[in-house]
Amino acid sequence: MKEWLTAREIAEEKLPELPSNRTAMIAFAEREGWNDHPLARKRAGRGGGMEYHIRLLPLMAQIYYKRRWLRLGAVDMPPAANDEARPVENAASRREALNRDSRLAVLKLYDGFRQGFTGMEKYALQTFVLSYNSRKLHIPEWLAEAMPEITRDQVRRWSGKKKKGQALGFDRGAARKGTGVLDTANEGAVRIFILGLIAHAPHLSAGEIRRQVRGEFGDTLEAISKGAPKTIPVPPIRTFQHFLKAQKQEHRAELLMITNPDGFRSTMAMSGTGSLSYITEPNQMWQIDASPVDAICTDGRQTVYACIDIATRRAIFYISPTPTAEAVGLLIRRAILAWGVPEEIKCDNGSDFMAVATQRLLAALNITLTPSDPYAPQQKGFVERVIRTFQHRLVATLPGYVGHSVADRKVIENRKSFDKRLGRDDATIFGVTLSGAELQTICDRWAETDYQHSPHSGLGGKTPFQVAASSHHTVRRIEDPRILDILLSPVAGKDGLRTVTKFGVRIEDNFYKDESGTILPGRQVFVRRDPNDVGRILLFDPADGRFLDEAICGEIAGIDMKTRTKAKKELRAEYLREKTAPIIKAARDIAKGPALHERSQQVAMRDMPNVTPLPKPEVTHTTPEIAAALAAAEHGKRKPKAAKPLEGRAAEIHDQIQRDLSADAAPRKATNVVQLDTRETRWRRALAIEASMEAGADIPADDARWLMGYRDDPEYRVMKRMSAEHGSALSF
Template identity: 55%
Template sequence: MRDWLTAREIAEEQLPELPKTESAIIRLAKREGWNAHPCYVRDRAAVGGGLEYNYRLLPTLAQVTYVQRHMVVGLETATPEASTEIVAPATVSNRAAMERDARLAVLGAFDRFARGMRLHQRACMQIFCDRYGMGMIKVDDWVKDLVPSVSKRSLARWRSLKTNGADHALAIDRSKARAGTGVLDTANDGLVRKFLLALVAKAPQLAASEVRTQCRYEFGDTLEVVSKGLRKTIELPPIRTFQHFLKALKETHAVELTKLTNPDKFRSTMALSGVGTLRHITEPNALWQIDASPVDALCTDGRHSIYCCIDIATRRSIWYVSRTPRASAVALLMRKAILAMGSPDAVKTDNGSDFVSRDIKRLFASVAIEAVVSDAYSPEQKGHVERMIKTFQHKFAVLLPGYVGHSVADRKAIEDRKSFAARLGEDDAETFGVSLSGAELQEAVDRWAETMYAHEPHAGLGGRTPFQVAASSTTPIRTIDERALDVLLMPAVGNDGRRTVTKFGIRIDHRHYLAASILPGTEVFVRRDPNDMGRVHAFSLDGGTYLGEALCPELAGVHPETWVKAQKELRAEIIRDKTAEIRKGMREINKGPALHERALAVAARDIPNVVALPKREERHQTPQIAAALDVGTSRKRVEPVATDAQREIVLADLAPQRAFENVTPIRSDPTPAQRFRNALDIEQRHTAGEHVDAEQLIWFGSYRESAEYKAQRAMWEDFGDQAPGLRT
């Protein structure tokens, strides 16, 4: 509806209480001073100039007629905050949102209708409500359906809610307002509803009649409900009520029931899934994802599996076709991908046996690739490769001869293209038109990845193609020599590849592989050459040192006797080289003292400069010891008693020898008295803290335990320092 009109346009409207010609309207404007209201008159911007008047300058009846003639109640008459598109908040149903928008449209129309009216507010509301009810105000169909009529009281209440900012109170869905108040919702204090919800989750295939039967078994033929504050007993509702209730229950709890009854559908359509979680991966080869899936097409040599490797940053993909899923296929895929794109920093896989085998873990560790394994049954954690395989299956596999469909239903539809009579006696190859072999399929997949997918714009790459992203990257690529990669891909023997070399060589599968350069007792890690069963390669246990190759004469096609003889000669030469230096050292040792002399000399150096004092002794006696002493004697043993003459002789021996000049001693060996005097001197000097030679201390220690020392000591203790030869 236009708010500004020229004098001609006002005259053309033929409104009541106004002249019918343009000149008469101009004279009326001058006479009533319309031009004196700057807010309601303005210069006409169009060609020809003149003035334009706001319709609110017109008399009341003329305004009402003009508004009801041109104003249409709809979203355009709602408040500026009202959207031109019906959008329901998360907590408001679509029906309630439409009710709110219709009421806001009516309020907006009333505000425009009443603005400028020279009438009381209640009079304006009465006129608007009357004309709205009589259809004299144009209304959009959807508004008329939701608000067929309006009263002054309702209009006043709506305006009050809008003024107080409570627009949400205008959103009323009468059907939702009654939700949760039905018989089956409230019966038995809500226990019936809980039981039915659990029953639907356990057996979603049950019909309403079966559900009612189960409810009868659980609660009987009557239910308890509360109506208007009073508890009463009612009969079990009919099947129709159960049908409506189950329909509403499944809609209300759609997510929970899908999680319990169809986990795969919940994971693919309802489970929370992050978008753009790998957008920080911008460098090529920072992260790869690999996965496998059966190809949705048959080959002449059977159905194959397709392994895919995708670079997250560039979306480049490498494919490998394998007859059966196994770890060797993953290894060959990695070889192909590394040679084509370089070595990655990390590779993410699922926890399938072919991806987490020992050989694959060993390969990743050998080339310094971090292996990241997703959680079990969580394909969303490697969504890029999952999406890549789906793209292949839906865009390229459908073009292949031998396509069998993505599901059982698809396969059935393809089979049904021929009548049963036409298929009678045919095999799958004839039915599905199989013509490609596995090798031909590999070639076709590689061509599709290089010529089609690599040059298609990708939304995740900002509209660029994988080829463009890879070509524009300046990140250095880590390359691996093909020969080294082939060796690292050789399978390890046995479960872990560990073997211990014996005198017979390396035993593998009841055969012995000889390697003269590897000495017996060495633990090695062995890889088997897949192209030569008679040859293996030995490494250190950590794989960081190559020790040499070993051959099995029978499998290598070599004469066993000749090969063993050559290996013995080589081994003998190696042993001679290794023992030459050792033999030289042995000869140097033989030139010196004997080993026991060396040991005794070291022991003597370790003896501390301390002499132990004599310990107090007690004679131990038992009847058996006494009896043993009597053996060989016919009379009782008598202790010898020294006579005076004998004492004289001993004292004479202990007396110091006089020095006679020009006299040559008859003998040079020291006497017992001299040895005792020497022992006393050593003991006294040691007790006084004077230095005593180690050899003298050793002699004193052994002499002190002799019978001679003990006899001399007894005599010295009897006579003391007065004994001849001991005076100081």
């Protein structure tokens, strides 16, 4: 089977989900990024171009291609043209496949014989048949057993079918398949009902299934006999036995998937072998997983965390009393210090792997976390296999071994049943002597001396150590292990976020104060605890992760905080003076300028539209109540008292004032013009009065008083400033 195909060859295969012409296939490959994939290569030879490995094809396309070209059998000859187009699954039985292969072999022998025969075709065929039956020709042993004798009519018939593209294989038993009474009874309902019984209760006997069928469908069934419907009694138990055997064989995969999903995944689910062949560089992808250790320790049963590098198959193990996110972080720390920083880590959806702490750690290290699909352990088969190797090759040799399954443990318990009858506990029965720390030491030594120096079939017989040593990959290293220690340190609370108060950062019932005094109250910080010092925490900026300062709790650290607090107050005061100085200066500059309401009104007036509304018609609104209120108001007015006549000198002064006022008053003409009182009219009136004053004209007393009052109004100052800024451009 050809594994590297050009765009033209892929198009000619007419596979599902792919284009069927060369140009469209080239465009498809460019759009999907195939040309940059490790499974694509330059085509050697004339014309150049690209070749693609069949693993790049979509899943359905791969299945159809392999079914078409993958041949399993003993036919040592190229497949015939008519056989190429037939899917393998159409070969219903081994007998049909043997008939097909033997007939194809006979036709191939005849074609070779005919090419060296100079006579007419009918004589060539006759001579070939006689030579075949008399064994004068070189006939393979398997062909002689499958086809001892042939006739001319058979060869003609097979040759005709081959030219027409018809099937050459035939199995009479397969031809009758699916036509039995229980297959066709009640339009197939009986068959489906029996399959449901098998899936629901696989232990039922043929007699019980026959009884269930009678209870569901009655004592008679509607079947097809010789092409016509017919009512027949329920077949005997023997028929059910044959039918159950055939159905269990035909539907063994479907039934196993329903009744035993784990068994189906282990034995029949599509294997992922080679699915990660594009992983060629160390640290390109790691897989991590955890499993209970099949051995008891003196401090309880431990959990082993395993990490495997896909490209080199190197493995590192970490023993933890319980599955926790902290254990995942420590496993990754050990692997990074030993191998470097990976690009991607694949794991399952366990709470310890999907914990916020784990995701925060990987995000800080710029490592991609890829969880597998739920209930799909095959997607991380490499780490599953290395844990199995660990359990079977190492743990089985340790004291305290309890077996890999319940059955294994039962055998060990039976072997030590006498100790159990004496009332001894599991630790005594299983010979428990190792602690978790001692088990960690043994695991490290086994991984370094045994596992990584053992040949691996997936590495072509090389050891993980040899593959890693021969790699020229550039390793990304963490300069200082303390960096990992800080990133692995626990955070405060659930999310690590705290708000600084005037007392400091509160964690539980304690307050931690920053050393520099520059982190002001009200600021939110991300807090990590120092695992080696309970009285010390590290503060980071939650937005960009930048380190801010450390904070100390005097009560826990045993430090006298009086002197430190005084010094911190001075530092904070100096820091505040430095930070507030430009702000205070800006506030003072604002205070020296126009009032804020004037600034606001100036902006509002710039935003106002330059439109003067026309006066609206008005009428007096009145109601009986309004009229009554007006009458009451008029009634309450007091009439002015008549002034007493002046006498003597007072009368003379009053007369003189009246004469002076009469002489100064200019004659005025009464007009009926109605002047609108708006912002624009007031400004124009002020300008007119000021222009008259500058010209030296006489100003009426009313206008003079009005101008003096208007100049004190903020509106006048705003309009004057706008006029100075815009000049003639200001118009209403």
